[in-house]
Amino acid sequence: MNAIIVLVEPEAQGASEVSRETLTFARDLAARAGGAPVHAVVAGPAPDEAALLAHLGEQGVATVHRAVDDRLSAYAAAAWAAAVVDAAHSASAGIVLAAGTPRGNEILAHVATRLDVAMAANVVEVDGVDPLVVTRQVVGGSALEEMRLDDAVAVLSVAGHACDPVPVESPSHPEVTTYSPTLTDTDLVARVARTEEAAADESAALTSARVVVGAGRGAGSADGFKDLLELTDLLGGALGVSRVVTSLGWRPHHEQVGQTGSRIAPDVYIACGISGAIQHWAGCQSAKTILAINTDPDAPMVTKAHYAVIGDLHEIVPAVNEELRARLG
């Protein structure tokens, strides 16, 4: 049985949440494919190798392929892809997965091109394993495509929040194989030269916030965000906005939630004055609970929400702030 190999993205405390989701997805796929072993491949710096290994054990990984090379100190998609291709060969992998993050999709595009096979981006479900047919998000998640992957190696990224990261009952003790990937100078040309601290930190706050206060055209103007920002503060959350808000220059782009902005999955999303066009829904549909505040009871955001308050956000949000201040003391 051919192995399934997952590119894992490390972060400060182990493996990123979407990588762990992808490992769970891979485990389910492996079970359906007759019990294939799940391998992981890691390239580049990992801040905490022990925590990373613990996460991989929790996900039942059999073997970890750890690429080690000084030239992997700064991110280069082609070099990461070379490392994945080497690991896939030594694992005799029939399926290569990564999380559907910007990096995951970028590296897999390189991997698929190098292997001369198709790639399916943002898969949410496996429909069949022989032949492999997957369902993936298209049109920003508002439509789905069933896609057949019948090349010798199937390459696919798993959409964020397609499943929860579920640990195995008893953690595995993965065998760690370090290796030096075959890198050429060409693989290192498109490489991060330096990192400038900037808005990325703030959009990271948006994607990791437990509570997101959303604002759309209903905010009215660039000056219409005072109460919304206060609500955000009172809840210790982050502000997210719809595309129209950034297009009109009311708020910066890094606050945009949607198909061409951030995809969020907070516990609570409070969508104020947002109609809920497909572009926006693509970015907020993974919120666990959605509360819509809107003047239009028929707006898609209201009908798709779990809870709603009908009315003008400029009346409702200040009243909620006042109530919160009173209760918080």
Next chain:
Amino acid sequence: MANVLVCIKRVPGASGQILLTEDEQAVDARHVGWTVSPHEECAVELAIQVAAATGGAATVLTVGSSDALEQLRDALAVGCAGAVLVEADTQHFGPVDVAESIADVVRAHEVAGTTYDLVVLGNDAADTGDFQVGVRLAYALERPVLTGISTCEIDGDTVVARGDGPDGLEVFEVPLPAVVAVMEGGVSPRYPSIPGRMKAKRAPVETLTDSRKPVGSGRVRLKLPPEQPSQVEILGAGADAAPAVVDLLVKLGVVAK
């Protein structure tokens, strides 16, 4: 002087309800109209800026049906100097086919005397969301490729590009010629002027035909996510609903009472 080729795709608008054609092979755009994605609007803007800054020209290209002339003319109206329509049966094209088709034009133009120092594309198409045409194109042309880029400029023989990474704004310095896939957010697309629109109407468009046997996309069919019946609970109307909102936030555990 840097010549830039910017690749765009005619896609259904994303503001309305998505419907599928009867054969489930395409999005039915009859009621939503056609557009290009926000990523590509920014790619066009970047192409025009880079060309202008270096005294080169920006050329816009699409692979698709002749209806895509509308999107090519929009790009001409905002400042692209030339346009190429590669007519093809793109219904059966996959990312490999599109990349090969673009690469053929780049190579043919090079033979004819025009080298594109930079080829820019959107990061992913708004409809198929494949995330790979730019990368496949770069391999076909044996050029370096960057994806997720929000701004870029030419400095001598190098493209300096920036994009959001996990730890901040990442800066890349890559030798030309190169391929860059653009994400919305770094530049604001300009609006066409009236003279720009007039000029675009008359501008010649180079029309080619690609009759390759496509590798294909692997598409079995499209489907819509199951429609969830609305289960919204209305907490109230206007400011009077504030206590109910806070009660809910407490119940959801995001407000320490």
